[in-house]
Each structure stands twice: as structure tokens, then as C-alpha cells.
Amino acid sequence: MAISFSGSAKEEICRYNPTKNCCALAECFGILLFCNSFRTDGIRIITESREFAGLLPKLFKKAFGVAFDAEPEGDSAGKLIFQITDKDKIHRIMSAYGFDAKDTLSLHINLPVVEDDCCKAAFLKGAFLAGGSVTDPAKGYHIELTTTHSSVARECNSLMYEVLGVEPKAASRAGGYVLYFKQSDMITDCLTYLGAPLAAMGIMEAKLEKELNNKVNRRCNCDDANTSKVVEAAQEQLNAIRVLRERGLFDKLPEKLKQAVMAREANPEASLTELAALMEPPISKPAMNHRLKKLVQMAQEGTL
Numbered sequence: 001m002a003i004s005f006s007g008s009a010k011e012e013i014c015r016y017n018p019t020k021n022c023c024a025l026a027e028c029f030g031i032l033l034f035c036n037s038f039r040t041d042g043i044r045i046i047t048e049s050r051e052f053a054g055l056l057p058k059l060f061k062k063a064f065g066v067a068f069d070a071e072p073e074g075d076s077a078g079k080l081i082f083q084i085t086d087k088d089k090i091h092r093i094m095s096a097y098g099f100d101a102k103d104t105l106s107l108h109i110n111l112p113v114v115e116d117d118c119c120k121a122a123f124l125k126g127a128f129l130a131g132g133s134v135t136d137p138a139k140g141y142h143i144e145l146t147t148t149h150s151s152v153a154r155e156c157n158s159l160m161y162e163v164l165g166v167e168p169k170a171a172s173r174a175g176g177y178v179l180y181f182k183q184s185d186m187i188t189d190c191l192t193y194l195g196a197p198l199a200a201m202g203i204m205e206a207k208l209e210k211e212l213n214n215k216v217n218r219r220c221n222c223d224d225a226n227t228s229k230v231v232e233a234a235q236e237q238l239n240a241i242r243v244l245r246e247r248g249l250f251d252k253l254p255e256k257l258k259q260a261v262m263a264r265e266a267n268p269e270a271s272l273t274e275l276a277a278l279m280e281p282p283i284s285k286p287a288m289n290h291r292l293k294k295l296v297q298m299a300q301e302g303t304l
């Protein structure tokens with residue numbers, strides 16, 4: 001199975017293991033608050049990222065000295081599920097963040113845990129790894145974080161504003177709260193901040209490519225429009241010339257107009273600029289335009 005854009009961004013983020021204990025604790029906090037279930041009766045983290053799955057046990061060991069009660073087999077395909085069901089372990093994890101295991105209705109981002117800048121980044125990395133995704137820029141611009149806790153969504157919004165300088169948009173979706181960005185430059189900033197500069201570059205490249213394609217398309221459309229105008233005008237001039245010749249008026253034309261007639265007849269598809277250069281002596285484009293308009297006008301009025 002080909003790895004998704006989101007998957008490769010997560011892979012990139014997982015290359016950097018937190019070395020400080022404060023950051024390991026903060027990263028696990030982000031994971032827990034944005035994972036599938038973080039409750040007194042059980043913790044469940046589901047991911048499709050092999051790299052995140054490899055990192056999880058190490059992180060939990062470092063932060064709490066706790067192992068998962070259920071881990072996926074090394075070679076499992078599809079979704080990977082990690083669980084902790086042991087009451088003592090859950091209690092230890094909850095109390096590491098100052099939560100009472102009996103009262104988890106009020107889960108929120110405990111500020112001391114994300115006080116330092118290093119820990120803010122670690123927290124958001126964890127949140128993205130467990131509950132985030134980024135769309136392939138070829139399909140659209142979208143990055144999001146999803147949590148089941150409303151107060152966490154609110155607090156994470158302020159945290160992202162603090163570190164990125166822009167507040168994400170917020171929405172609620174069945175069973176969850178979503179924070180998201182849709183502007184390509186914000187997605188780039190976000191990915192860079194999370195430690196995925198290559199994915200960020202992927203967004204920038206996709207954007208440049210799109211802009212270039214748009215420019216080329218616009219130019220083509222523009223050329224087409226111009227070409228059809230040139231063809232229409234030339235057709236009108238050729239009709240006028242035919243009328244003038246049929247009425248035997250050609251010989252009575254002034255020398256300048258005779259030249260214009262012969263040049264147009266010999267070059268039915270030439271532009272004004274090209275015809276102007278064929279005049280003897282060469283004239284300007286507006287002057288050429290004037291001569292041809294004069295011919296059309298004479299044919300319509302039937303006079304010289």
C-alpha cells in the first residue's frame with residue numbers, strides 16, 4: 001500500500017525522539033488528549049502509521065514507566081491498536097497530569113505541562129500523530145487535529161495561536177471537535193513547526209506547480225481569444241476586398257490602400273504587425289489598422 005501524504009508527514013515527525021523528560025511527558029499528553037479514548041476505564045490509541053507505532057511504547061516508557069497492555073503484532077497490516085486497561089497504570093498516567101482518575105469529565109490542557117517552548121512543540125507533535133491528518137496538496141489544502149474533548153479543542157486553539165501566530169478554524173463533527181487550516185502557507189508553517197519540513201516543502205512545491213499551470217492555462221486561453229479575433233478581423237477585410245474588386249474599385253484606390261489590399265490577400269492569416277512590416281515603407285500597427293478599416297468602410301459604403 002502506498003503511503004499517504006499524511007503518513008509520510010508523520011513518519012518525518014517520528015524521526016525526532018524527544019530526549020528530555022519534560023517533552024516526552026508533553027508529547028504523551030498531546031497523544032492522549034487527541035487519541036481515540038483517554039478515560040479511567042481505558043486508554044486506546046489507533047494509528048496506521050508504522051513509525052508512530054514504533055515510537056509509542058518508547059514514549060510511554062520514558063514518560064510514565066508504563067507498558068501497553070495490548071500492542072499490535074509487529075507485522076500487522078492496516079490499523080494498529082494500543083491499549084492500556086490496567087487501573088493502576090491509568091491512575092499513574094492521569095496523576096502525572098494532575099487529573100483525578102475518578103473525575104475525568106474535566107480533561108483539559110494542563111498548562112504547566114506545556115509551559116516551555118520545547119514542550120509546546122512536543123505536545124502538538126503528539127496531538128498530530130494521534131489525532132491529526134494533512135491532505136495531499138494535489139487534492140487540496142487541509143490540515144486538522146481532532147479531539148473528543150471540547151475544552152481541549154478550545155485550549156489547543158489558543159496554544160496554536162500562541163506558537164503559530166494564527167488561530168485555526170474550529171468545527172464540531174460527529175463525536176469530535178476539529179481544529180483546521182485551509183491556507184497553504186499556514187499548513188506549511190504548521191508542518192515545519194511540527195518537525196516535518198519535507199512535507200512542508202511538498203505543500204510549497206504543489207502550490208508553485210498549480211500556480212504555474214494556471215498561468216500557462218490563462219495564457220493559452222488568452223492566445224486563443226486573440227487568435228480568433230485576428231481571424232475574424234482578417235475575414236472581414238478579405239470580404240471587403242472582394243467587394244471592392246467586384247465593383248472594379250481596386251484600380252481607383254490610392255497607392256497606400258492598394259498595397260494594403262495586396263498584402264492582406266497574399267497573407268490572409270497575418271497579424272496587423274506582420275502586415276505593417278510588409279508596407280513600403282513599413283508603417284506602424286495603428287496605421288496599418290487604419291488602412292484596413294478604411295477598406296472595410298469603403299466596401300460597406302460602396303464609395304471611394
Ligand SMILES: [Zn+2]
Nearest residue numbers: 022023118119
Ligand atoms: Zn520540554
